[in-house]
Amino acid sequence: MSDRKKPPVVGRFAPTPSARLHLGNLMCALLAWLSAKSRGGEILLRVEDLDAARCPYMGENTKYMLDDLAWLGLEFDGEVLYQSKRSDIYRSYFEQLEERGLIYPCYCSRAELHATTAPHLSDNTPIYDRRCLLRAERGEMPPEGRRPAWRVKVPDGEISVFDGLQGEYRENLLRDCSDFVVRRADGVFAYQLAVVVDDALSGVTEVVRGNDLLFSTPRQIYLQKTLGLATPNYYHIPLLTDAAGRRLSKRDGDGCMESVRAKYKNAAPVLGALAAALGLLPKPEAVTLPDLLSLFAWEKLPRDAIKLPEGF
Ligand code: GLU
Numbered sequence: 337m338s339d340r341k342k343p344p345v346v347g348r349f350a351p352t353p354s355a356r357l358h359l360g361n362l363m364c365a366l367l368a369w370l371s372a373k374s375r376g377g378e379i380l381l382r383v384e385d386l387d388a389a390r391c392p393y394m395g396e397n398t399k400y401m402l403d404d405l406a407w408l409g410l411e412f413d414g415e416v417l418y419q420s421k422r423s424d425i426y427r428s429y430f431e432q433l434e435e436r437g438l439i440y441p442c443y444c445s446r447a448e449l450h451a452t453t454a455p456h457l458s459d460n461t462p463i464y465d466r467r468c469l470l471r472a473e474r475g476e477m478p479p480e481g482r483r484p485a486w487r488v489k490v491p492d493g494e495i496s497v498f499d500g501l502q503g504e505y506r507e508n509l510l511r512d513c514s515d516f517v518v519r520r521a522d523g524v525f526a527y528q529l530a531v532v533v534d535d536a537l538s539g540v541t542e543v544v545r546g547n548d549l550l551f552s553t554p555r556q557i558y559l560q561k562t563l564g565l566a567t568p569n570y571y572h573i574p575l576l577t578d579a580a581g582r583r584l585s586k587r588d589g590d591g592c593m594e595s596v597r598a599k600y601k602n603a604a605p606v607l608g609a610l611a612a613a614l615g616l617l618p619k620p621e622a623v624t625l626p627d628l629l630s631l632f633a634w635e636k637l638p639r640d641a642i643k644l645p646e647g648f
Contacts, residue, residue, distance in 0.1 A: 345377030352384040353397035359591035360576040368544035370632040381412035388420040426525035441484030442468040464514040487515040495554035500571040507554040536565035579646040609648040
């Protein structure tokens, strides 16, 4: 056992290196860092490269990512965790679910799933109608030669999240989401399982991430409760837009760190623009991370869209 004092907050930044970082990711990293560090906490970095085998550029993007974070001056505590190296850990939790009869194989192809008239979730996956569970209960044989994905059976009950920025968010898991995948047919463990296992095993007490993941949180809380893992506090951050409130366009390279770093020699004006967007500064001006530590407070953040200053 280490005799290291337990930090009051353990935050984390957990990007998926599917492309080079953009300002929206950086804002998230900055907020997670400020939130933890302004209260004497620790901040961890986890690379969510679960799909490394299928995405050949993840290694390269990860190198850029580490360099972009260092350029901004963000330092992380402890070792960087790579999800691609943690399959054995995810497997042990998956097996716990299996032994307890909480998961079942799903042989539906993507085309079959999308052919349904069921409503879709905000990530465009259809709400599953439990076809494979019902077939198995009727004693039907599974199709030959297909590897199944594995879904966890969810209860017909409400799960509520208290989010530090968004307030209360509730979902009835069965009605609003249904049984979700914890292991894909290609054997890769799903994000929903990996994220709860990693956060808990790393002692994370606070999750700061984009608002697009709020709808995943009840599923994650369900897995935490089922697996006996702790639930962290959550802050889901609104989308970063340009000054007119428009989404930053990936196609035009808006906000991509490649263009940001070509335009700005150092990070101070970039931190200043983000700080102004976050309500930490009245107008954009060059700042350092230590300046921001004393200015940071969650109460100052806009609740809807976060807008970059004009001309940035
Ligand atoms: N890896 C996810 C992303 O880059 C974030 C996961 C999380 O913060 O829980 O969107």
